[in-house]
Amino acid sequence: MGFFTKYAIYFVCLSCATTALSKDIVDKSNIDFVHYQAEITPNFINKSIDGVVEITFTPQVQNVNYLSFSSEFKRIKSVYFDGKKLSFSVENDLLRVKLPASLKTIKTHSVKMDYSASPTQGMKFYDDHLFTVFHTNKWLISHNDLSDKATFDLSIKHDVTTSAVGNGTLVSRKKVGNTLLVSRWQQNTPIPLYTFDFAVGNFEKQSIDTDSVNISMLYRQEVRSGLSAELIEKAFKDVSDMLLFFESKAGFTLKQGYTYVVVDGSMAQEASGFSLVGEMFVHALQTDKNENWFIAHELAHEWWGNSITSSNFSHFWLNEGLVVFMVDAYKQHLFGEEADKNEMKVAIERVQRAVKENRVAPVAFKMVIRESEINHTMAYSKGALVFYMLREKLGDKLFWQSLKQYSLSYQGQSATTQNLKSSFEEVSQIDLTEFFERWVYGPEIPTLDL
Numbered sequence: 001m002g003f004f005t006k007y008a009i010y011f012v013c014l015s016c017a018t019t020a021l022s023k024d025i026v027d028k029s030n031i032d033f034v035h036y037q038a039e040i041t042p043n044f045i046n047k048s049i050d051g052v053v054e055i056t057f058t059p060q061v062q063n064v065n066y067l068s069f070s071s072e073f074k075r076i077k078s079v080y081f082d083g084k085k086l087s088f089s090v091e092n093d094l095l096r097v098k099l100p101a102s103l104k105t106i107k108t109h110s111v112k113m114d115y116s117a118s119p120t121q122g123m124k125f126y127d128d129h130l131f132t133v134f135h136t137n138k139w140l141i142s143h144n145d146l147s148d149k150a151t152f153d154l155s156i157k158h159d160v161t162t163s164a165v166g167n168g169t170l171v172s173r174k175k176v177g178n179t180l181l182v183s184r185w186q187q188n189t190p191i192p193l194y195t196f197d198f199a200v201g202n203f204e205k206q207s208i209d210t211d212s213v214n215i216s217m218l219y220r221q222e223v224r225s226g227l228s229a230e231l232i233e234k235a236f237k238d239v240s241d242m243l244l245f246f247e248s249k250a251g252f253t254l255k256q257g258y259t260y261v262v263v264d265g266s267m268a269q270e271a272s273g274f275s276l277v278g279e280m281f282v283h284a285l286q287t288d289k290n291e292n293w294f295i296a297h298e299l300a301h302e303w304w305g306n307s308i309t310s311s312n313f314s315h316f317w318l319n320e321g322l323v324v325f326m327v328d329a330y331k332q333h334l335f336g337e338e339a340d341k342n343e344m345k346v347a348i349e350r351v352q353r354a355v356k357e358n359r360v361a362p363v364a365f366k367m368v369i370r371e372s373e374i375n376h377t378m379a380y381s382k383g384a385l386v387f388y389m390l391r392e393k394l395g396d397k398l399f400w401q402s403l404k405q406y407s408l409s410y411q412g413q414s415a416t417t418q419n420l421k422s423s424f425e426e427v428s429q430i431d432l433t434e435f436f437e438r439w440v441y442g443p444e445i446p447t448l449d450l
Contacts, residue, residue, distance in 0.1 A: 031067075032058045033143045033150050033193075034108065040140075041157040042200055047118060047125040053141050054112040063102040067111060070137045070144065071095040073119040080112040095141065113141050126264055128224060129162075129201025131276055133269050136196045147311045147414035149190035156183050158200045163218060165259050166198040167191065167272045187272060189255065189412065192309045197271035199261045206232050210240045212253045219262035225279050227262065235285050235295070236260065238334065242296050245330050249400060250303040250407040258302065260295070268294045270301035290339060296327045308407060311414040314365040316374055317440075318415055321363065321383015328384060341450045344388060347381040348447055354378070355445055363440045364417040385446050386439050393435065394428050402427040417441075 035056040042049050072093040079088045079097050088097045095113075103109060122138025124131055137144050154166045160181050168187030176182055185198075203218035206229055217236055222228045239260075247253045259274035266278040275298035285291045304326065305319040324347065332340035354360060354377040361375035363383050391399040406415070406423035421436050438444055 029143075029145050029148055030059065030061045030064060031143070032060055033145075033148055034058060035151045035153070036140070036142065036196070037153040038140060039155045039157070040198070042130055044125060044127065044130065048116060049119075049123075049139060050116050051140065052112065052114050054110055055142070056108060056110045058108045059103045059105050062104055065099050065102045067097040067099065069095045069141050071141075073121070073138055074115050074117040074141065076141075077114040077116070082109055115141060124263075124267075126201075128220065129199065129203070129263060131199035131201075131261065131263055131267075132197045133267070133276060134194050136193045140196060142193055142196070144193065146192060146194070146313060147309060149192050149309065149412075149414070151190050152185075152187040152196055154185045154187075154196075154198060156185075156198055156200060157181070158183065161202065162200050163203045163205070164198060164200045165218060165261055165274055167196060167274075169256060191272040191306060195270065195272035195306050197274070197276075199263070199274075199276065201261075201263075203261070204229070206236075208236065208239055210243055212243065212247070214257040215239050215243070216257065216259040217262060218259060219282075220264070220279070225262065225264075227279060227282060231282070231286060232262070235282050235292075238292060239295060239299065241334065242299055242330060245333055246300055246303055246326065249326070249329075249403060250411075251404040252303075252307075252408065252411055254302055258299065260298075268298060270298045270305060272302075272306050275299070275301070290331070290335065290342070293327050293331075293343075296330050297323055300326045300330075303407060307412055308410045309414045311416045312368055313371050313374055314367065314369050315415070315417050317363045317379040317383035317386075318417065318420060320376075320380045322387060324380050324384035325387035328388070344385070344448055344450060347384045350377050350381040351385065351445055352447070354381075360443055360445065362443055366441065382445065385448065388448070389439065389446055390424070390432075390435070394424070394430065398428045398430075 033055060036053060038051060038053040040049050040051045070093060071090045076088060076090055076095055079086045081099060086097060088095060097111065117139050119138040122132060122135030124133060132139055136142050152167050156164045156166060157176065157180055158164050160179055164183040166185030168185050170183060171186050172184045174182045202221065204221060206217045208215040217232050219225055219227050219232055256273055261274055261276050262279055262282055263276050264279055266280045267276045268278060268281065269276045277294050277298060281294045300323045304322045310316050310318040328340060328343040331343055359375060359377060361378045363378050363386055402424040405427050406420050409423055410419060417440060421432055425432050439446060
């Protein structure tokens with residue numbers, strides 16, 4: 001069993017696992033949202049944006065006769081469908097667009113909307129930088145299906161003294177008058193909507209060249225952040241090694257560069273092609289080299305979360321529990337056994353705290369749940385423990401072969417817990433039904449005596 005042989009695993013049963021359905025349930029959307037083209041102008045003073053977004057979509061069922069989007073935080077100015085202006089209604093934070101005729105399947109259409117927004121969620125404004133975070137539909141008129149990925153073309157109009165970062169590749173920077181720039185980013189590989197993001201600010205830049213892609217770090221000036229070029233270089237010195245480690249476990253490399261945007265506070269959030277990490281964490285890393293979790297965690301999401309995405313929130317542990325486990329595995333690789341034990345102890349403590357507070361739930365669900373119903377401790381920490389146990393059960397060779405098979409099979413796609421289980425069973429030739437029913441779909445709580 002390799003490094004696991006010195007540890008004994010014990011289990012605390014809170015209640016018996018319930019009999020489960022034979023497969024996961026995933027709701028299918030009536031519409032496939034294919035592409036977004038957006039033009040965004042942020043306003044630092046008013047903490048608002050002006051935006052135009054054109055969405056290309058294809059109906060998946062016959063007779064689609066309306067579109068609806070969240071209008072929360074937004075003022076809708078106009079709506080065009082296939083180039084023709086339409087009337088619309090807004091009620092209870094819902095924008096509803098009545099189509100001129102029922103749509104048929106196969107044919108592709110577009111809807112274009114002009115709007116302004118003053119979001120207090122999904123976007124953060126500071127006097128010298130701003131960024132979007134996770135809840136895309138709070139600042140961009142967009143759908144909210146976790147598994148329905150789309151390509152993204154984003155133009156950001158910003159001051160010439162600032163830098164901007166978005167998803168994909170920077171394809172142009174054009175000056176508008178004497179004071180403004182339009183930076184255009186194109187993301188040509190479909191990505192989940194929650195990873196549609198951008199940041200603008202007065203940033204300094206450091207770069208790391210690796211064998212495969214360029215890694216950049218954007219950070220505020222030292223007088224603002226307390227971070228010098230030397231401190232940034234020291235903090236992110238292991239990123240090249242992280243990249244190689246995750247590529248080797250997933251079986252595929254990143255197709256484009258990656259950027260860390262270091263922002264005020266304690267942010268740690270992945271986007272596609274970049275992540276937002278807090279200055280507080282970077283400062284903590286200066287005094288404790290083991291506090292590099294946030295750098296590894298957000299980078300790992302490029303494979304597990306951004307490329308391979310949970311089909312819905314019932315399987316959110318495939319995004320987060322797996323990445324928490326991968327950070328633990330990387331720390332074992334970089335620092336050794338003690339770091340591995342410490343990471344698992346943190347997960348155990350969080351789960352035990354949840355038990356005391358009666359916040360216990362399965363890791364995954366066979367019915368569809370809403371985002372608000374996610375038990376984050378179970379998805380993150382218990383999820384990581386489940387992967388730890390699965391590695392113990394299969395041994396290193398079969399475990400990593402199985403993870404690579406899963407990763408390669410669902411690269412660029414969405415996955416369910418049953419997809420993960422099938423990949424591991426195919427490689428290991430071991431029936432994992434009892435394991436998954438007990439520890440993933442059941443409420444039992446594992447504890448590891450390290």
